[in-house]
Amino acid sequence: GEDVEQSLFLSVREGDSSVINCTYTDSSSTYLYWYKQEPGAGLQLLTYIFSNMDMKQDQRLTVLLNKKDKHLSLRIADTQTGDSAIYFCAEMEGFNKFYFGSGTKLNVKP
């Protein structure tokens, strides 16, 4: 599969912004995704971005894509304790396979 890399941990204070970064290797990726996983639960799709876009904003979430550097980021504004979870970026290969990063564990301190 393709290589998708993320930093493992991020700790922020409640109310601050969180930025989670991801790099990928497949230049032919058409869609890139951010998923959230809470303890013991499956994955929840947060947002996605088409590869011809640079930015997508959805309420508190902002996704930035630098296709040249193959870098994807997720910014969470006004981070809340309920945002504590593991965040996975993923890229879609073709139309059937998703490859996930290792996940970034976000810890939000009150």
Added chain:
Amino acid sequence: GAVVSQHPSRVICKSGTSVKIECRSLDFQATTMFWYRQFPKQSLMLMATSNEGSKATYEQGVEKDKFLINHASLTLSTLTVTSAHPEDSSFYICSARGGGRGQGYTGELFFGEGSRLTVL
């Protein structure tokens, strides 16, 4: 939104027994479902692609005789872990790609809640 349900959410079994995990798409038809395995503190590993009415496609290194996948209908795929051993203990997650309007265009994947298997 689309819902994918897995059952059971937790299962404990003895070594040598077989365990079946079900994955259902509740409000859409899924011609393709995916099975992932997640080790503690690690990412999801794609195990196989389950295709309705045909054989599953396994990723390299995944034993097809060990992990039997059946996708008999458009709303149900099953994963059977045969002759389970403690090293098979893991979190198994299924996902389905919606094919309907608003779903198929993005290739959006909907995930089940996951099934935690513990083999004693």
